[in-house]
Amino acid sequence: MEVGAPDYLAGERQTAEFDVESMKVTWAGSRHALEVSDRMARLVASDPVFRKDNRVMLSRKELFKNTLRKAAHAWKRIVELRLTEEEASRVRFFVDEPAFTDLHWGMFVPAIKGQGTEEQQQKWLPLAYKMQIIGCYAQTELGHGSNVQGLETTATFDPKTDEFIIHSPTLTSSKWWPGGLGKVSTHAVAYARLIVDGQEHGVHGFIVQLRSLDDHMPLPGITVGDIGMKFGSGAYNSMDNGVLRFDNVRIPRDQMLMRVLQVTREGKVIQSDVPRQLIYGTMVFVRQTIVADASCALSRAVCIATRYSAVRRQFGSQNGGPETQVIDYKTQQSRLFPLLASAYAFRFVSEWLKSLYTDVTEKLQRGEFSTLPEAHACTAGLKSITTSATADAIEECRKLCGGHGYLANSGLPELFAVYVPACTYEGDNTVLLLQVARFLVKTVSQLGSGKVPVGTTAYMGRARHLIQCKSNVQSAEDWLNPQVVVEAFEARSLRMSVACAENLAKFPNPEEGFAQLAADLVEAAAAHCQLIVVTKFFEKLQQDIPGKGVKKQLQILSSVYALYILHKHLGDFLSTGSITPKQGALANDQLRSLYSKIRPNAVALVDAFNYTDHYLSSVLGRYDGNVYPTLYEEAWKDPLNDSVVPDGYQEYIRPLLKQQIRNARL
Numbered sequence: 001m002e003v004g005a006p007d008y009l010a011g012e013r014q015t016a017e018f019d020v021e022s023m024k025v026t027w028a029g030s031r032h033a034l035e036v037s038d039r040m041a042r043l044v045a046s047d048p049v050f051r052k053d054n055r056v057m058l059s060r061k062e063l064f065k066n067t068l069r070k071a072a073h074a075w076k077r078i079v080e081l082r083l084t085e086e087e088a089s090r091v092r093f094f095v096d097e098p099a100f101t102d103l104h105w106g107m108f109v110p111a112i113k114g115q116g117t118e119e120q121q122q123k124w125l126p127l128a129y130k131m132q133i134i135g136c137y138a139q140t141e142l143g144h145g146s147n148v149q150g151l152e153t154t155a156t157f158d159p160k161t162d163e164f165i166i167h168s169p170t171l172t173s174s175k176w177w178p179g180g181l182g183k184v185s186t187h188a189v190a191y192a193r194l195i196v197d198g199q200e201h202g203v204h205g206f207i208v209q210l211r212s213l214d215d216h217m218p219l220p221g222i223t224v225g226d227i228g229m230k231f232g233s234g235a236y237n238s239m240d241n242g243v244l245r246f247d248n249v250r251i252p253r254d255q256m257l258m259r260v261l262q263v264t265r266e267g268k269v270i271q272s273d274v275p276r277q278l279i280y281g282t283m284v285f286v287r288q289t290i291v292a293d294a295s296c297a298l299s300r301a302v303c304i305a306t307r308y309s310a311v312r313r314q315f316g317s318q319n320g321g322p323e324t325q326v327i328d329y330k331t332q333q334s335r336l337f338p339l340l341a342s343a344y345a346f347r348f349v350s351e352w353l354k355s356l357y358t359d360v361t362e363k364l365q366r367g368e369f370s371t372l373p374e375a376h377a378c379t380a381g382l383k384s385i386t387t388s389a390t391a392d393a394i395e396e397c398r399k400l401c402g403g404h405g406y407l408a409n410s411g412l413p414e415l416f417a418v419y420v421p422a423c424t425y426e427g428d429n430t431v432l433l434l435q436v437a438r439f440l441v442k443t444v445s446q447l448g449s450g451k452v453p454v455g456t457t458a459y460m461g462r463a464r465h466l467i468q469c470k471s472n473v474q475s476a477e478d479w480l481n482p483q484v485v486v487e488a489f490e491a492r493s494l495r496m497s498v499a500c501a502e503n504l505a506k507f508p509n510p511e512e513g514f515a516q517l518a519a520d521l522v523e524a525a526a527a528h529c530q531l532i533v534v535t536k537f538f539e540k541l542q543q544d545i546p547g548k549g550v551k552k553q554l555q556i557l558s559s560v561y562a563l564y565i566l567h568k569h570l571g572d573f574l575s576t577g578s579i580t581p582k583q584g585a586l587a588n589d590q591l592r593s594l595y596s597k598i599r600p601n602a603v604a605l606v607d608a609f610n611y612t613d614h615y616l617s618s619v620l621g622r623y624d625g626n627v628y629p630t631l632y633e634e635a636w637k638d639p640l641n642d643s644v645v646p647d648g649y650q651e652y653i654r655p656l657l658k659q660q661i662r663n664a665r666l
C-alpha cells in the first residue's frame with residue numbers, strides 16, 4: 001500500500017488479537033523464508049514486464065509470446081542479480097503465470113536427478129541448470145494417462161548401433177499434454193516401453209532431443225506441436241501443452257535413465273536393487289509440492305473473499321446507518337472461515353509432507369526402501385484431497401463475493417481456471433485415492449500377522465481399541481480437546497478401512513472385489529487422509545510458536561478445520577458409530593462459537609499470507625479495501641469502452657432499431 005493512502009480495512013486490522021508479523025513468519029515457515037519471499041514478491045511487483053492485469057484480454061498468440069518474454073526477463077534478472085535457487089523459485093512463483101519453466105525446473109530436472117545415474121546427472125544437469133537445454137516431462141499419451149503401464153511408445157535397443165529406437169506405433173501412442181512440449185522444449189524425458197532382444201521390460205524414461213539447438217526446428221522423425229486452447233481465458237493457455245510423435249528416432253544408449261535398470265553395450269538387462277516404482281519418483285516429488293501449492297491457491301482465494309466480505313455491506317441499516325458487513329452474516333462465516341482454516345491446515349500438512357519426502361529421499365540414497373509405500377500413499381492421498389478441496393473452495397470464494405466475484409478483475413475466475421487441472425494432472429484424484437485404499441487394505445490385512453503399522457498408519461495398531469471405543473464428549477467444550485477429536489477421526493477412518501477389508505474378503509477374486517467396492521474404498525482413503533491433515537495441524541501446535549496470540553489463533557483454526565470436516569462428513573462418523581448424534585450436534589455448537597472467535601481476526605489472518613496486490617491481482621482483494629472506485633475505473637479500461645458507439649452498430653443494431661420504428665408506425 002502507498003504511504004499515506006487511506007486504508008478502508010484499518011478498523012478490521014485494529015480488532016486483531018495477535019501479532020500479524022509473527023503469524024507471517026509462522027506461515028512462511030521461518031523468518032528467512034518470509035524475508036526472501038517478501039523481497040522477491042516486491043521485485044516482481046515493481047517490474048512492469050511482469051504486469052498481468054491485461055492477461056485475459058490477450059489472444060492466445062499474444063499471451064504465449066508475452067509469457068516467453070516474462071520467462072526470459074525473469075531468467076535475465078535471476079542471472080543479473082545472482083539469485084540463489086530459493087530466490088529464483090520465489091521469483092517464478094510470484095510471476096504467477098504457467099510456463100514451460102515450470103516443467104523444466106519442476107519435472108525435467110527432478111526426473112534426471114531421481115532416475116539418472118551419477119554420470120548422467122553430471123552430463124545433463126549443468127546444461128539444464130544454465131538453461132542451455134530446455135526440457136519437459138513427456139509421459140502421458142493420447143490413449144493413456146492414468147495407466148502408466150499401458151503406455152504404447154516403444155524404445156527398442158539396437159545392439160548393432162548401441163542405440164535405442166524411440167517410436168510411436170499408433171495414433172493413441174502420441175504424447176499428449178506435456179507442458180512446455182508444444183513450442184519450447186529442446187529435450188524431453190520421454191517414457192516408453194523398453195524392448196531388448198524382443199523382450200519387454202516395462203516403462204522407462206529416455207532423454208530425447210526434440211528440436212535443433214540452432215534454429216529450433218524439430219529433429220528428423222519428430223512431429224511436435226501444441227494441443228490447443230484450454231479451459232478459461234488467459235489462465236493455463238500461457239502453457240504450450242504439446243503433442244509429440246516419434247518416427248523411429250534414434251538416441252544413444254546412455255540416454256536411457258538407468259538408475260533403476262541398466263542396459264549394457266552387449267544388450268544385457270541388469271535390474272538394480274532399486275524398486276521399479278522409483279521410475280514414478282518424479283511424480284511423487286511433484287505431488288508433494290502440489291500440496292504446498294494448494295495452500296497457496298486456497299489462501300489467495302480466501303484472502304480475496306475475506307477482505308471483500310469485510311468491505312461489502314447488504315441489508316440491516318439501522319436509523320439510516322451503514323448496512324451490515326456481509327462477513328458478519330453467520331452463513332458467510334460458516335462458508336468462509338472453514339476455508340481460511342483449511343488454508344492453514346494445508347500449509348502445515350505440506351510442511352510435514354516435505355520433511356517426510358526429504359527423509360524418504362535420504363533413505364533411498366542409502367538403499368533403504370521400506371518407507372517408499374507410505375511416502376507414495378501420503379503424497380498421492382494428500383495431493384488428492386487438498387487439490388479437490390481447493391478447487392471447490394476457489395469456486396465457493398467466487399460465490400462469497402456475489403456478482404463482482406464473476407468479474408475477471410476479481411481474480412477468482414482465472415485462479416479457478418488455472419487451478420482446476422490440479423485435480424487431474426500428476427494423477428487423477430480418484431485414481432490416486434484408490435492407490436491409498438490399496439495401501440490401507442494391505443495394512444489392515446497384515447494386522448493379525450504381528451506386523452506393526454508405523455507412520456501415518458500407526459493408529460491402526462490400536463485397532464482393537466478403536467473398533468469398539470466410544471467418544472466421551474459430553475459438552476461442546478470437550479470438542480476443543482485435540483485428543484478427543486483425533487480419536488474420533490481415527491475410529492472413523494479405521495472402521496471404514498476395516499469395513500472395506502471385510503467386504504473385500506467376501507469376493508473370491510480380490511481384484512473383482514476391489515473394482516466393485518471402489519466407491520467405498522475412495523471414501524475410506526479420504527477419511528484416512530483427512531485424519532493426517534487434522535493430526536499434523538495439532539502436532540504443529542506442539543511446537544514453540546512465538547508471537548503474541550499466534551498460537552491461540554492457530555488453536556482456533558485447527559479446531560475449526562477438524563470440526564468442519566466432522567460436520568461435513570457427519571454421516572461417516574455416525575454410521576461407523578464413532579460418535580453419537582448428540583455429540584455431532586455439540587461439535588456443531590462448538591463450531592458456531594469458534595466462528596465468532598475468528599471474526600475479529602479474519603482480515604489479519606489473511607494479511608498474514610503477506611500477498612502483494614500484484615500477486616493477488618484482484619480488485620476485490622486489495623489490501624486497502626478501496627474496492628468500488630477501482631471497480632468503476634477498471635470498467636472504463638475495457639476495450640469495449642474505447643468507443644462510445646460499438647463496432648457493429650451500423651450493421652447490426654441500427655437496422656434493428658429502424659425496423660422496430662417502421663413496425664411501430666404500421
Ligand SMILES: CCC/C=C/C(=O)SCCNC(=O)CCNC(=O)[C@H](O)C(C)(C)COP(=O)([O-])OP(=O)([O-])OC[C@H]1O[C@@H](n2cnc3c(N)ncnc32)[C@H](O)[C@@H]1OP(=O)([O-])[O-]
Binds near residue numbers: 278373
Ligand atoms: C504442473 C503440472 C504438470 C503436470 C504433469 C503431469 O501430469 S505428469 C503425468 C502424471 N501422471 C500420473 O500421475 C499418472 C498416474 N498413474 C500412476 O501413477 C500409476 O499408473 C498408478 C500408480 C495409478 C498405477 O501404477 P502401476 O500400475 O504401476 O501400479 P499398481 O497399481 O499395479 O501398483 C503396484 C505397486 O506399486 C506401488 N506404487 C504405485 N505407484 C507408486 C509410486 N509412485 N511410488 C511407490 N510405489 C508405487 C503400489 O502401491 C503397488 O504396491 P504393492 O501394493 O504392490 O505393494
Ligand SMILES: Cc1cc2nc3c(=O)[nH]c(=O)nc-3n(C[C@H](O)[C@H](O)[C@H](O)COP(=O)(O)OP(=O)(O)OC[C@H]3O[C@@H](n4cnc5c(N)ncnc54)[C@H](O)[C@@H]3O)c2cc1C
Binds near residue numbers: 140144146236425430
Ligand atoms: C493442465 C495439464 C497439464 C498436464 N501436464 C502434463 C505433463 O507435463 N506431462 C505429462 O506427461 N502429462 C501431463 N498431463 C496429463 C495428466 O497427467 C493426465 O491427464 C492425468 O494423469 C490423468 O490421466 P487421463 O487424462 O488419462 O485421465 P483418465 O484416466 O482417462 O480419467 C478419466 C476418468 O476416468 C476415471 N478413471 C481412470 N482410471 C480409473 C480407475 N482405475 N478406476 C476408477 N476410475 C478411473 C478418472 O477418475 C476420470 O474420472 C497434464 C494434464 C493437464 C490437464
